[in-house]
Amino acid sequence: xxxxxxxxxxxxxxxxxxxxxxxxxxxxxxxxxxxxxxxxxxxxxxxxxxxxxxxxxxxxxxxxxxxxxxxxxxxxxxxxxxxxxxxxxxxxxxxxxxxxxxxxxxxxxxxxxxxxxxxxxxxxxxxxxxxxxxxxxxxxxxxxxxxxxxxxxxxxxxxxxxxxxxxxxxxxxxxxxxxxxxxxxxxxxxxxxxxxxxxxxxxxxxxxxxxxxxxxxxxxxxxxxxxxxxxxxxxxxxxxxxxxxxxxxxxxxxxxxxxxxxxxxxxxxxxxxxxxxxxxxxxxxxx
DNA sequence: GCTCAGGCTAGTG
DNA sequence: CACTAGCCTGAG
Numbered sequence: 001x002x003x004x005x006x007x008x009x010x011x012x013x014x015x016x017x018x019x020x021x022x023x024x025x026x027x028x029x030x031x032x033x034x035x036x037x038x039x040x041x042x043x044x045x046x047x048x049x050x051x052x053x054x055x056x057x058x059x060x061x062x063x064x065x066x067x068x069x070x071x072x073x074x075x076x077x078x079x080x081x082x083x084x085x086x087x088x089x090x091x092x093x094x095x096x097x098x099x100x101x102x103x104x105x106x107x108x109x110x111x112x113x114x115x116x117x118x119x120x121x122x123x124x125x126x127x128x129x130x131x132x133x134x135x136x137x138x139x140x141x142x143x144x145x146x147x148x149x150x151x152x153x154x155x156x157x158x159x160x161x162x163x164x165x166x167x168x169x170x171x172x173x174x175x176x177x178x179x180x181x182x183x184x185x186x187x188x189x190x191x192x193x194x195x196x197x198x199x200x201x202x203x204x205x206x207x208x209x210x211x212x213x214x215x216x217x218x219x220x221x222x223x224x225x226x227x228x229x230x231x232x233x234x235x236x237x238x239x240x241x242x243x244x245x246x247x248x249x250x251x252x253x254x255x256x257x258x259x260x261x262x263x264x265x266x267x268x269x270x271x272x273x274x275x276x277x278x279x280x281x282x283x284x285x286x287x
Numbered sequence: 288g289c290t291c292a293g294g295c296t297a298g299t300g
Numbered sequence: 301c302a303c304t305a306g307c308c309t310g311a312g
Binding site: 023117120121122123124125127128174175178212213214215217218221234236237238239276280 | 291292293294295296
């Protein structure tokens with residue numbers, strides 16, 4: 001521990017690496033600082049931060065970044081309460097939780113979360129990551145730190161001004177149009193991300209899906225990982241497999257969505273994250 | 288070459 | 301409503 005770092009204790013086990021690699025966020029880079037292996041990256045417009053796991057329930061970060069990091073990682077989340085809001089006697093959910101009890105939902109800045117998920121459609125994690133880093137390098141703000149350069153996510157205006165053609169050159173393909181339009185509509189104020197917290201869930205989804213390239217899945221991801229609305233329940237192919245097999249649900253689309261939000265309750269998104277992570281990391285839930 | 292991937296839109300039945 | 305082609309790109 002150097003004079004430049006602070007240690008934060010968490011009242012429930014916490015798994016930093018799994019959390020940062022669980023498909024919520026894609027830009028953290030492994031970085032060793034003061035002899036401790038951790039992760040570094042930018043959160044919003046702020047200068048880079050470094051975060052490391054230094055104990056089962058202990059996180060070490062840069063002095064001065066405690067509040068930012070604590071809020072971002074959700075270190076104060078009442079995990080016991082969240083678990084007790086889940087359906088009882090759900091063995092598959094219990095199994096998923098025990099597979100990775102230190103997994104958390106993080107709270108990202110809304111715009112970078114939304115934009116990243118717009119670029120994620122039909123892409124694998126490694127590729128989403130590559131695209132995110134390219135966008136940051138080309139259109140974000142550069143920050144020097146510990147001998148390396150880290151980039152903030154480009155602002156909506158920077159994305160809008162980059163233009164569709166230039167965005168295509170970041171391997172975005174047809175997603176370039178969606179991202180450029182989102183940058184445009186948000187920087188012009190036509191879509192108001194700041195107003196989302198005051199809206200009901202239905203209103204917030206309706207507002208976000210006005211964006212080209214944003215359907216239910218991406219809107220739910222943005223509101224869950226960026227808006228801190230733990231009742232959201234994004235349904236992708238992994239979750240659909242889980243709901244089909246262990247949960248024997250045959251319905252699809254909006255019906256499935258409604259069922260899941262009701263069944264898993266006010267923290268359905270948390271349940272979703274455990275299920276999603278378990279489905280991806282454990283050997284085949286396939287039929 | 289080919290298939291497939293953590294979606295969405297626009298169009299059809 | 302339910303279903304489907306087409307969209308770009310890189311990895312296997």
